[in-house]
Amino acid sequence: MHSLNNLIIEFYDKLSSWEQSVVKDTGYSLAQVHTIEVLGSHGPMRMKELADRLGITTGTLTVQVEKLVQFGLIARTPHEVDRRSILVELTSEGTALHKHHNRMHLQLTEDITRHLDPESIKVLTQSFEKMNREF
Amino acid sequence: MHSLNNLIIEFYDKLSSWEQSVVKDTGYSLAQVHTIEVLGSHGPMRMKELADRLGITTGTLTVQVEKLVQFGLIARTPHEVDRRSILVELTSEGTALHKHHNRMHLQLTEDITRHLDPESIKVLTQSFEKMNREF
DNA sequence: ATTATTTTGTTTGATTGTCAAGTTATTTGG
DNA sequence: CCAAATAACTTGACAATCAAACAAAATAAT
Incomplete structure (x- = not known):
């Protein structure tokens, strides 16, 4: 059990380093690619939901999304029913980055x-x- | 293979969230606890080696170490042979945090x-x- | 042995990611 | 209909980070 614990920690660390180096190659930041990843694997969603999934506040996300929109990776569309909300989704370029x-x-x-x-x-x-079910 | 890949990504995400919430409870930042973790599991080391293991520059580490010294979690001692270098090690308080x-x-x-x-x-x-061997 | 190069750690200036608190618009519940 | 809650945004303040410039010491080259 003790050794399995250490192996998990080592695995996590190595995955972290790998992710960092792979992200660096894209030219985008870790936070930016992470946002693309979440949108890519879960589909379009509201700002609030995206912020929750990323573990950041909506205030932080507002700024982050603004940049990604300018990069042409994501697009904002009004929510069909809730006019307070905004749907965030990947553009074709964003989808390409996610697939890559x-x-x-x-x-x-x-x-x-x-x-x-x-x-x-x-x-x-x-x-x-x-x-994964036990977390 | 495809499903295993997704499970690994999910596992990594959940471990990330868990780490974040556990670290928050300590009152220290993620970067600070990570530094303590590395020192705790690998023992005292030079600034350069610590920076490499953390994946940050020595410049960033200098600032970070200064804070941790002020918190009383780590201590700096001169390197026995290389007078350019400094050995960084956990204090008893730092060791306690690592054990926790x-x-x-x-x-x-x-x-x-x-x-x-x-x-x-x-x-x-x-x-x-x-x-872990294949990374 | 003297000089040039590399390595180690620090400092500084700029940038990014983050939060908390306050704001506005909208929705929901009483 | 009105009060409370929710969604997104704005702003001001920090943390963490890097790159570049630096000083001191070690190592390599000649």
Whole structure:
């Protein structure tokens, strides 16, 4: 248990470094790419929901979104029913960035699991499912 | 493979959120606790090495270390042989914080793995070992 | 041995990400 | 209909960060 704990911490650290270097290559900041990632994997959403998912305040997000709009990565559209709200969604350019980032992640997953046999991958997948449910 | 990739991303996100909330409770910042963590798990080291492990410049670290010294969490001692260098190490208070954080991590690992049978934990541990080696 | 280069840590100035608090517009509940 | 809650924005203040310039010391080259 103790060793598994250390392995998880090490895994997290290495994933962090990897993410940082991959993001740097895009020319955008970590916060910016993270925003694109969330929008890409969950689809268009209101500012409030996006802020919650990113773990930041809406005030911070307002500024961040403004930049991303100027970069042409995302677009703001009024909410159909709630006129207080704004829907934020990826532009085609934003979608392209998300897909690119996704491919990087997939490649990494393939790279780090290449010495695992099919049975281990199966157990690993099930274990991640169970662990993610417990957070 | 595709689903495993998504599970890893989800796992990373959840671990991130967890870390953020645990760190917030300590009253110190994420960067500060991270510095304590590295010093706690690897022992005293030079500024340069610490900066490299944290993925920041020595300039940034100089400022950060100054604060942590004022908080009484770490101490600076001259390097025995290289007079350009400074050794940074945890004080007893810093060690206490590290131990506390470590206990939190261990508790989390126990919590998220509680529905895994011993055999799965074994495979999971071996898989993490192999994956960490491939980064 | 002397000089040039590299390494280590610090300082400074600029930029980014962040929050808290206050504001406005809108929605919801009594 | 009015009060309270919610959504987004604005502003002012910090934290964290980097790059560049610097000084001191170690290392390499000649």
